[in-house]
Amino acid sequence: MSDPVRALSGVSDKGFATVAMAGPRGMITLRGDLASAAVKKAVKAATGTAVPARRRILAEGARAAAWMSPDELLILVPFETAAATVAALQAALAGAHHLVADVSDARATFTIRGAGAEQVLMKLCPVDVATLAEGEIRRSRAAQAACAFWRSAEDEFTLVAFRSLADYVMAILDNAARPGSALFPA
Amino acid sequence: MLTLECPCCGVIADETELQPGGEAHLKRFGPGSSDDDFDGYMFARRNPRGVHFERWRHAHGCGKWFLAARCTATLEVFGTYPAQTSAPPAELQAKIKARRPDWEGWT
Numbered sequence: 001m002s003d004p005v006r007a008l009s010g011v012s013d014k015g016f017a018t019v020a021m022a023g024p025r026g027m028i029t030l031r032g033d034l035a036s037a038a039v040k041k042a043v044k045a046a047t048g049t050a051v052p053a054r055r056r057i058l059a060e061g062a063r064a065a066a067w068m069s070p071d072e073l074l075i076l077v078p079f080e081t082a083a084a085t086v087a088a089l090q091a092a093l094a095g096a097h098h099l100v101a102d103v104s105d106a107r108a109t110f111t112i113r114g115a116g117a118e119q120v121l122m123k124l125c126p127v128d129v130a131t132l133a134e135g136e137i138r139r140s141r142a143a144q145a146a147c148a149f150w151r152s153a154e155d156e157f158t159l160v161a162f163r164s165l166a167d168y169v170m171a172i173l174d175n176a177a178r179p180g181s182a183l184f185p186a
Numbered sequence: 187m188l189t190l191e192c193p194c195c196g197v198i199a200d201e202t203e204l205q206p207g208g209e210a211h212l213k214r215f216g217p218g219s220s221d222d223d224f225d226g227y228m229f230a231r232r233n234p235r236g237v238h239f240e241r242w243r244h245a246h247g248c249g250k251w252f253l254a255a256r257c258t259a260t261l262e263v264f265g266t267y268p269a270q271t272s273a274p275p276a277e278l279q280a281k282i283k284a285r286r287p288d289w290e291g292w293t
């Protein structure tokens with residue numbers, strides 16, 4: 001297997017929040033009947049978590065399951081285990097109407113860190129970021145790019161976008177975090 | 187600014203997260219229909235000044251279609267509801283009737 005390469009290697013840390021391209025991450029789209037026993041069992045085996053409730057992300061170590069729509073989950077696993085997880089999910093769901101697709105290479109992941117991290121998203125997304133709950137994932141747009149984000153740690157957000165737009169997303173995040181442009185200056 | 191609550195994911199979505207899909211509850215006339223029926227389906231819209239039923243897609247969100255009832259004169263939103271229905275929910279119709287006593291109904 002060849003070494004995975006990130007879309008960008010950039011880190012922007014001169015502003016009021018630090019924006020970084022995160023390392024490769026295994027991402028799998030799973031569509032099917034989320035209430036079914038088969039999907040519950042397959043998700044448990046893949047991530048160690050239950051099927052997340054509406055707009056929730058459940059993590060177990062480096063693995064997670066995120067609710068994307070009423071019939072779609074995003075399964076997050078270490079990059080090198082994505083192919084095996086896809087095979088396991090397909091085997092577990094054989095016979096049930098479903099779709100499992102490895103989208104790891106189609107996505108780019110960013111982390112936005114620091115006390116001002118929230119303000120970066122407030123500038124770019126039509127979302128009431130302050131009310132975003134712990135463990136809630138929000139699909140929206142960052143300027144003109146589709147994205148999804150959640151609070152991944154104290155003062156840290158993880159944002160996922162299409163890899164083909166990585167350069168654009170990095171540029172708008174960097175611009176939104178630039179020095180002196182905080183919405184609520186400390 | 188228009189905000190609609192997506193009934194599929196529960197997000198109060200800003201207009202810029204949504205894609206409009208035109209009038210709701212149209213009966214489709216496709217291949218095999220008469221020219222008049224197809225013409226009516228394709229081009230004739232009620233387009234009243236007031237209560238509208240519309241299709242919207244939560245494009246920058248959960249991706250699902252849903253339906254909304256709102257007033258095009260005041261931008262008041264009466265409610266949103268799932269797309270898997272052929273008529274506005276009764277309670278929504280009652281709410282609209284209460285707000286707009288002279289509303290003639292959705293059909």
Ligand SMILES: [Zn+2]
Pocket residue numbers: 192193194195196197244247248249250
């Ligand atoms: Zn939605």
